[in-house]
Amino acid sequence: MDKIEKETEVAIIGGGIVGASIAYCLAKGGKKDVTLIERKELASEASGASAAGVMLCLPPPRPLLVALASRSLKAFANLSEDLGRDIDYVTPRITVIEDESALGKYSAYCDTLHKLGHPEMRIIDRAEIIKFEPSLTFGKHALLDPDGGHVNCLYLVTALGDKARELGAKVYEHTEVLNIKQGKGHVKSVVTNRGEIQCEYVVNAAGYWAPRIGEMVGLRIPITPLKAIMLATEELPPVSHIGCLGSAAYFAADQIAGGLEIYPIYRQMGKGEILIGITEEPGEDKWAAFENIQGICRGVGDKLLPYLKDMRVNIVTSFGNLYAVTPDRLPILGPVEGLEGFIMATGFNDYGIGHGYGAGEVIAELISTGETSIPIGEATFSRFSC
């Protein structure tokens, strides 16, 4: 393993979508004295087991999130070329509105999104739904998100980290931050299992590990893990022609013990496998229990994709991640009062892949220029201290 450098300007803790995006954006912008520190490997946690959905809006529309997502989606269109790796960005995203009484609510969401500068978001009817996805047997209406869809999160996050390294950033894997040292109201260094690194900035992009990092500087960061499980089928010829499909209704799998919540989604990826899911439950492990697998096969396989039975399609593997959930479902971004140099960049709940790159750009701006092109005041850590 490489010897670690004893000094860096920016130490980024966490090698997921957010950390890798910040490292890439800083290095691309000319700030090369950046060190990305990851306790396992790039994309080992949530970013490596994501449902891979990207979207302009996970309702209800919140202006900050819409702005971050818009940045991400614009970037995805060119990232494959910039990174030298195809990130399998496919559009659109369709969210089926099963409950007709929710139509009014979704129309109001569209009005809000139009006012936020996104006239492309709209409600479509059955005739249009089946133009996009002929095999879909249900759904009278849907929310169309033309630039939403899916990306391959593994390719994306590893490519961001690899390119950052190529551009001059340091990427230390299998390196765990054990402590953070402070001077008078400012960060001084991170202490890792491979040595101490003096630094000007420490970015906490550690997902569900963020509270552990916060403890090192005396902060109580209100992030709790939420266990999410997905399944992957074997590779199939193209049966889905959209980026991703979701259902507007969460429903509880009533046949399954334990009251698992299931948010039905599927996406067919570039190589043909269909990712189906997703179960959500309180938990601190990433293991797909029998109930998770059964719940998805029944709730999503049977309901959304009945032709999988007829085609005798096999489930080949499962994967799970732990979301970093915040109390108000907004991320925690930006500087922390009283601790100069410490920057939060985490708490992306269930929308990390779709918003993390945009957040990475904004945090890189903050570090390079002191300003951000998207106001992040409502997402700072200070909203929790009261």
Next chain:
Amino acid sequence: MIICRCEEISREEIVAAVRRGARSIAAVKRRTSAGQGLCQGRICQRLIAQVLGEEGVSGIEGIQPPTVRPPVRPIPVGALGSEAEQWIK
């Protein structure tokens, strides 16, 4: 030469992933999809470890297998769903 038969990933692609920064079988998998197909790495895992060794990755990181996840063999979606009765006798 093809290392991962299920996904048709060549030795060259694996070497390229290692040179981009992959230092383990799991890291190769994330960059190339080798080991993500039907056999979930049963055939290619040891071959990938061999390539890592040839590319200078020493120590346990280069040979450590990625996490095994359920199901241990492919199962039809229907077997756990609405066709369960036909499958579980």
